[in-house]
Amino acid sequence: MSRSSRRMFLQGSVGLTVANFVPGTAPFAQAATMEEQTIAAAKAVGKADVNGMIWSPYLVPMKPVIAEFTKETGIGIGAVQEISIFDAPQRAMAEALSRSPQFDFIHIDSNMIPSLASAGYLEPLDEYIKKAGFHLDTVADYGNFMKYEGQTFGIPTDGNVHIQYTRKDLIDDPDNKKRFADKFGVELKVPETWEDNLRLQEFLMDPSKDLYGSGNLRNRANGVTWWYMIFYSAGGFPFDDDMKPTIDTPPGQYAVDLYLQDKKVNHPEAANWGTPQMIPRIAQGHVVSCQYWDGTCKTIANPKQSKTVGQFYFSLVPGSKFTGKMVHRSISSPLAAILINKYSPRKAQAAYLALWLGSGKNSIPIVSDPVNAFNDAWAKEHMKAQPVLNAYTPEGIKAVETNFQVVAPPIYLTGYLEFQDALGKNLSEAYVGQLPAKDVLKKTDNEWNAIIGRIGRNKLKKDLASYKAVMPTKAVPT
Amino acid sequence: MSRTGHIGPPDTSSAKSQDMAVDAVSAGKVPLASKARSHSRRLAVRHFKLSLLVPLIGLFLVLLTPVLLLQLYFSVHQWTVYLSSWWDAEFVGLDLFQEVLTDPRFGWAVVRSLAFATSSTLGCFVFGFLLAYLMYKPFRGQACYYIIFILPMLTVPVVVAYTAEMMLYQSGPINDLISRIIGVDFKPAWLTNPDIALATVALLEIWNWTPFSFIILLAGLSAIPKEPIEAAEILGASKWRIFWEVQLPLLRPVILLALVLRFLEAMAEFPKTWALFQGGPGSATETLPVYIFMTTWQYFQISKGAAMSYIVMVLMIIIVLIAINLLRREKRSLDKMYELRTKDAEG
Numbered sequence: 001m002s003r004s005s006r007r008m009f010l011q012g013s014v015g016l017t018v019a020n021f022v023p024g025t026a027p028f029a030q031a032a033t034m035e036e037q038t039i040a041a042a043k044a045v046g047k048a049d050v051n052g053m054i055w056s057p058y059l060v061p062m063k064p065v066i067a068e069f070t071k072e073t074g075i076g077i078g079a080v081q082e083i084s085i086f087d088a089p090q091r092a093m094a095e096a097l098s099r100s101p102q103f104d105f106i107h108i109d110s111n112m113i114p115s116l117a118s119a120g121y122l123e124p125l126d127e128y129i130k131k132a133g134f135h136l137d138t139v140a141d142y143g144n145f146m147k148y149e150g151q152t153f154g155i156p157t158d159g160n161v162h163i164q165y166t167r168k169d170l171i172d173d174p175d176n177k178k179r180f181a182d183k184f185g186v187e188l189k190v191p192e193t194w195e196d197n198l199r200l201q202e203f204l205m206d207p208s209k210d211l212y213g214s215g216n217l218r219n220r221a222n223g224v225t226w227w228y229m230i231f232y233s234a235g236g237f238p239f240d241d242d243m244k245p246t247i248d249t250p251p252g253q254y255a256v257d258l259y260l261q262d263k264k265v266n267h268p269e270a271a272n273w274g275t276p277q278m279i280p281r282i283a284q285g286h287v288v289s290c291q292y293w294d295g296t297c298k299t300i301a302n303p304k305q306s307k308t309v310g311q312f313y314f315s316l317v318p319g320s321k322f323t324g325k326m327v328h329r330s331i332s333s334p335l336a337a338i339l340i341n342k343y344s345p346r347k348a349q350a351a352y353l354a355l356w357l358g359s360g361k362n363s364i365p366i367v368s369d370p371v372n373a374f375n376d377a378w379a380k381e382h383m384k385a386q387p388v389l390n391a392y393t394p395e396g397i398k399a400v401e402t403n404f405q406v407v408a409p410p411i412y413l414t415g416y417l418e419f420q421d422a423l424g425k426n427l428s429e430a431y432v433g434q435l436p437a438k439d440v441l442k443k444t445d446n447e448w449n450a451i452i453g454r455i456g457r458n459k460l461k462k463d464l465a466s467y468k469a470v471m472p473t474k475a476v477p478t
Numbered sequence: 479m480s481r482t483g484h485i486g487p488p489d490t491s492s493a494k495s496q497d498m499a500v501d502a503v504s505a506g507k508v509p510l511a512s513k514a515r516s517h518s519r520r521l522a523v524r525h526f527k528l529s530l531l532v533p534l535i536g537l538f539l540v541l542l543t544p545v546l547l548l549q550l551y552f553s554v555h556q557w558t559v560y561l562s563s564w565w566d567a568e569f570v571g572l573d574l575f576q577e578v579l580t581d582p583r584f585g586w587a588v589v590r591s592l593a594f595a596t597s598s599t600l601g602c603f604v605f606g607f608l609l610a611y612l613m614y615k616p617f618r619g620q621a622c623y624y625i626i627f628i629l630p631m632l633t634v635p636v637v638v639a640y641t642a643e644m645m646l647y648q649s650g651p652i653n654d655l656i657s658r659i660i661g662v663d664f665k666p667a668w669l670t671n672p673d674i675a676l677a678t679v680a681l682l683e684i685w686n687w688t689p690f691s692f693i694i695l696l697a698g699l700s701a702i703p704k705e706p707i708e709a710a711e712i713l714g715a716s717k718w719r720i721f722w723e724v725q726l727p728l729l730r731p732v733i734l735l736a737l738v739l740r741f742l743e744a745m746a747e748f749p750k751t752w753a754l755f756q757g758g759p760g761s762a763t764e765t766l767p768v769y770i771f772m773t774t775w776q777y778f779q780i781s782k783g784a785a786m787s788y789i790v791m792v793l794m795i796i797i798v799l800i801a802i803n804l805l806r807r808e809k810r811s812l813d814k815m816y817e818l819r820t821k822d823a824e825g
Binding site for chain 1: 558559560561564643647648667669670671672675754755756757758759760761762771772775776777778779780
């Protein structure tokens, strides 16, 4: 190297070093990727093994990505308590009440964020996000699901949005098409409204061949999720600005009626079936149509797990014209996310690990695992990544992207589980004939008022802003 | 329990009693020697009891009392977990107890729990007794059968629930098997019909815990003295009469013990009910433990959950006191019977 060029090199280096310390110029000077910045920030807080609560179907596909992070930073996973996503809220709340530092992170339904943050358990992640130059690049406004009272409390690992599954082979069958058109005077196609969906299910079901119209869940724990979709699409919202319940209203009753009509087209044992029973039935071709979590796309598209590869249309969930114009509302629940324990001595390490797992690029192998299919696509980067397209099929990913534009949460308030179970119990009682359909909402209304009284109307009125901020604004996806 | 079926202080055989009586008469000091011996025996028994009880009471005070006091604190303070710390909770006196006692959901949970505990306890007893009766006389391969019969008790309840879930579908293997055996289509919806959901858990409970009753009753049957049975046989009593008039009365305290222990255990059944139903379908399986769990850990109403637990604890204490009373009565009647026998032998 000549003398002059050496000087030029040194001058350039000094210039870059200086630029690194000038506020606002860091991204240009460092020119590092988000992932590299996360590693740099994580190295600064030191090595540690972080302990957490996470269900193995979620953890298994994360392990290689975590191993990479451990190699770079020395931050890895220590003890893991395996608890299913459905049982995690109870355990997490027990941790919160005892202010226990046992877990550094918990992997849980993000709808628990208001309750856990109100109980003082959660560490806000905004400072870590800033230090790591991290950006949650989600499809549509999905990133809002991680926020509560303006702060970010979670990093998603699982989109878990509901999409519509309709049997392609059945609705494209010329004989079925003709019979349907003769009977109803309209074309047999993927349903646009809840009423279309029900009619199609009734028409095509054949219990003698173990083919039922619906594959939706109607058990006490999960069934309520379907009610929300119908209710929201009918223009309903569960509370007014004064935190008075507004479910015992025409949109609420419309949702109850449609919810209960599923009994005509669903399997007789659906009243207590959950995912372990229903997913195999969908994948084995015993269902005409349903709205289900998007991960089922991966199962259906995997010939080792499915008898219906290529036999389903994946699309937008049905909507409703109840308000006079078409409104579609999908739902994401439980949305699995990593939350950090405020009382943990290793919260910084756990937070950076969460950011590492929450990068669109890093999470591609996590959401595209065709066997451990619990983590579902949610980042913009996922929507065009080939492994994800392979796992979901391009049609599946298009459906995921479309539904994300109109995705809503269940009740995003402090006391979420209590509100949810009151409604779920009453809907379940009506579904099995223990409670008249007309009493479901009246009874729920009373129970919700008691919950509001107990938690505090003013407290919940404050929460309401966060809930509304998570609701989608589009009536129909573009 | 001694070989003679006597509960409580050690008994002496009738032959030994006879010898002692003869010795005492010959020495001419019957009342004095007997009194001294009896006093010293009472002292020894008291020492033995204290040596067992004092550490247990100590452990109770150290471990349980703080929990019970904390529970009591919660049940008279309304703590909203999202708003304040537990030490800032508002004192509400007995309001929460009143709330629980007027809560129809709690009332139904009590009814369901009592129905569940009664039916499953009786089921465990009937099957346990049948098995014990078949097994109490030694025979070849007895140990093998014994191991097989106690296996269900060694199975973790949650595993029982998940296995049952796979087998009890309407078109599942159990219904299919029964249909083939009886030759008629047998299709109860074990897991989805709210009218039989609780019975499903009770059947699983019976399968899971019959071995417990079996072990207790087998021990009881084996400990029944042979003499009264042999005497009845000599007098020409039928097997049924021997069973009904000799064995069953002698076994009554053991039966009562088996029933009480099983009932208390069944009242607290949670893992199978939760794993299979989570309180559903509808609210068909919302038993006391399920409702307390939901109130405390799903609704996070820690205070109401604590009040409920206290009420249930009182209910259980009442049941235990009744049981202890009955057991004492049984013991007294047996003691009386043995006293008479001893006197007869002496006479």
